[in-house]
Amino acid sequence: MSKATESDVREDGVIEGVSGPVVTAKDLDARMNDVVYVGHEGLMGEVIEIEGNLTTIQVYEETSDVGPGEPVESTGAPLSVDLGPGMLDTIYDGVQRPLDVLESKMNSAFLDRGVDAPGIDLEQTWEFTPTVDEGDEVEAGDILGTVPETPSIEHKVMVPPDSEGGEVVSAESGTFTVEETVVELDSGEEISMHQEWPVREARPTVNKKSPKKPLVSGQRILDGLFPIAKGGTAAIPGPFGSGKTVTQHQLAKWADADIVIYVGCGERGNEMTEVIEDFPELEDPTTGNALMDRTCLIANTSNMPVAARESCVYTGITIAEYFRDMGYDVALMADSTSRWAEAMREISSRLEEMPGEEGYPAYLAARLSQFYERAGYFENINGTEGSVTAIGAVSPPGGDFSEPVTQNTLRIVKTFWALDADLAERRHFPAINWNESYSLYRDQLDPWFVENVQEDWPEKRQWAIDTLDEETELQEIVQLVGKDALPEDQQLTLEVARYLREAYLQQNAFHDVDMYCEPQKTYRMLDAIKTFNDEAFDALDAGVPIEEIIEVDVAPRLNRIGVQEDWDEYIDELESDLEAQIRELY
Numbered sequence: 001m002s003k004a005t006e007s008d009v010r011e012d013g014v015i016e017g018v019s020g021p022v023v024t025a026k027d028l029d030a031r032m033n034d035v036v037y038v039g040h041e042g043l044m045g046e047v048i049e050i051e052g053n054l055t056t057i058q059v060y061e062e063t064s065d066v067g068p069g070e071p072v073e074s075t076g077a078p079l080s081v082d083l084g085p086g087m088l089d090t091i092y093d094g095v096q097r098p099l100d101v102l103e104s105k106m107n108s109a110f111l112d113r114g115v116d117a118p119g120i121d122l123e124q125t126w127e128f129t130p131t132v133d134e135g136d137e138v139e140a141g142d143i144l145g146t147v148p149e150t151p152s153i154e155h156k157v158m159v160p161p162d163s164e165g166g167e168v169v170s171a172e173s174g175t176f177t178v179e180e181t182v183v184e185l186d187s188g189e190e191i192s193m194h195q196e197w198p199v200r201e202a203r204p205t206v207n208k209k210s211p212k213k214p215l216v217s218g219q220r221i222l223d224g225l226f227p228i229a230k231g232g233t234a235a236i237p238g239p240f241g242s243g244k245t246v247t248q249h250q251l252a253k254w255a256d257a258d259i260v261i262y263v264g265c266g267e268r269g270n271e272m273t274e275v276i277e278d279f280p281e282l283e284d285p286t287t288g289n290a291l292m293d294r295t296c297l298i299a300n301t302s303n304m305p306v307a308a309r310e311s312c313v314y315t316g317i318t319i320a321e322y323f324r325d326m327g328y329d330v331a332l333m334a335d336s337t338s339r340w341a342e343a344m345r346e347i348s349s350r351l352e353e354m355p356g357e358e359g360y361p362a363y364l365a366a367r368l369s370q371f372y373e374r375a376g377y378f379e380n381i382n383g384t385e386g387s388v389t390a391i392g393a394v395s396p397p398g399g400d401f402s403e404p405v406t407q408n409t410l411r412i413v414k415t416f417w418a419l420d421a422d423l424a425e426r427r428h429f430p431a432i433n434w435n436e437s438y439s440l441y442r443d444q445l446d447p448w449f450v451e452n453v454q455e456d457w458p459e460k461r462q463w464a465i466d467t468l469d470e471e472t473e474l475q476e477i478v479q480l481v482g483k484d485a486l487p488e489d490q491q492l493t494l495e496v497a498r499y500l501r502e503a504y505l506q507q508n509a510f511h512d513v514d515m516y517c518e519p520q521k522t523y524r525m526l527d528a529i530k531t532f533n534d535e536a537f538d539a540l541d542a543g544v545p546i547e548e549i550i551e552v553d554v555a556p557r558l559n560r561i562g563v564q565e566d567w568d569e570y571i572d573e574l575e576s577d578l579e580a581q582i583r584e585l586y
């Protein structure tokens with residue numbers, strides 16, 4: 001986070017009033033979005049409104065002891081993040097202060113007043129290897145060299161986006177702090193390993209491209225029915241206890257992103273503590289290294305000040321964009337965007353702005369779309385390609401999806417994973433409702449699945465969707481007249497749909513094997529159920545009574561594919577047993 005230096009501190013202002021996180025000051029020489037220090041304790045805040053000589057500030061820390069007459073000073077710089085090696089394997093608060101530094105400075109987490117801490121360690125040294133030579137011409141964004149940031153990730157040191165560029169006059173390999181010059185240009189510009197960027201501004205790119213690759217999640221219902229693209233956007237709305245956080249964790253652990261930015265935004269205090277305690281223990285399934293080696297956590301619990309909650313998603317997405325600029329695929333999870341929207345609402349009401357729907361500010365929709373707009377598959381200014389995938393949980397009060405945050409998010413995101421209280425209550429997990437959920441990326445991702453998994457991936461999926469749709473319709477009839485009143489072929493459809501739900505859609509996030517399902521296994525599970533379907537319908541056509549068909553002892557083995565480590569052989573055997581047993585009936 002940018003700090004004031006002697007030269008840019010401007011004239012002091014004086015506090016006029018304090019209303020929770022919102023402070024007004026008069027005679028402050030500051031611009032919109034400038035970071036300011038408020039009161040004798042120097043609490044960090046940001047200018048959000050200027051009217052005449054009255055400046056309104058949102059303060060990122062508890063303001064209870066601050067009063068009128070105390071000084072306010074401006075840093076003259078907007079709220080920015082410090083970008084450089086050292087962000088991975090780190091836990092920040094909403095304004096990029098490392099929690100461990102805050103803790104050691106105050107001996108207590110979550111009680112941060114007037115404590116400033118740089119976003120990246122200024123003393124730590126890193127091994128820099130230049131990838132440019134003296135005499136090379138470089139432009140804004142160009143990669144100058146690499147740093148082994150963690151065992152999993154090579155950090156790329158880049159020319160800052162606002163640089164004029166020039167000819168390299170020196171590029172030294174060696175061990176440096178992030179503030180030391182590693183590359184010098186003929187313009188006199190000295191480039192170090194860190195740069196700052198204002199959080200409310202998207203980092204520049206050449207253009208946004210149509211995403212073509214899935215973010216493979218290892219979750220069958222997602223990859224199989226409602227896939228998200230690398231560079232895509234998704235919302236996970238659901239009532240309390242329906243599995244939003246578990247789904248976000250599964251994605252953070254298993255999705256094939258290079259980098260994960262996990263923003264825990266104002267959810268219950270203990271939930272964030274779990275993340276802070278759990279994540280550092282986790283292993284990255286692809287490398288065997290620590291998961292934190294490719295992860296940055298931004299933790300804002302509900303007991304942290306509301307303004308820091310407002311800023312945490314911006315801090316997160318700016319860090320995500322920075323890694324995207326290096327050519328990485330970044331996945332950002334925000335849990336939950338509702339808490340962020342509530343922070344907006346609270347600040348807006350303190351400002352006495354005209355409230356919109358349910359008290360949310362009129363600019364709620366604009367803020368949500370500005371955030372999701374920053375996701376995408378991009379051609380970067382240095383010629384690399386990278387992506388930011390944004391996945392936001394939404395926690396509508398009472399699980400009512402008609403409320404403003406859910407509705408506005410729905411209009412923006414292209415993937416919708418609707419969590420359902422009834423499914424969760426029946427312990428059907430993940431409790432993603434297959435009737436309400438959708439992915440608008442399906443068609444554009446199909447070529448990838450066809451090429452990398454199986455030719456008839458789209459057809460198998462369509463069959464599953466059709467069968468589940470038919471089940472939904474039949475269920476209505478069953479409610480009225482009972483299952484036995486249905487013709488036998490419809491009873492059989494219900495049986496097949498049951499396997500789709502129980503064997504395929506259900507997936508236990510806490511089972512060692514089932515927690516992750518590679519796309520090939522996802523495909524073959526569907527294939528096995530389809531084999532049962534085809535054999536069973538043939539038998540029915542041949543006049544075998546339905547009871548005999550559905551009671552073949554091999555069929556329930558479908559329910560155990562998920563937990564098989566050697567699923568390939570298991571499915572081979574299962575399919576041939578299904579064929580043999582059912583054909584024996586006629």
Ligand SMILES: Nc1ncnc2c1ncn2[C@@H]1O[C@H](COP(=O)(O)OP(=O)(O)O)[C@@H](O)[C@H]1O
Binds near residue numbers: 247431
């Ligand atoms: N995929 C899953 N597999 C197994 N259990 C799950 C799964 N998803 C959710 N659950 C169960 O539901 C509980 C609540 O989930 P959680 O993600 O905390 O809900 P939310 O964040 O929506 O309030 C979890 O503690 C877990 O027991």
Ligand SMILES: [Mg+2]
Binds near residue numbers: 246267271
């Ligand atoms: Mg949760």
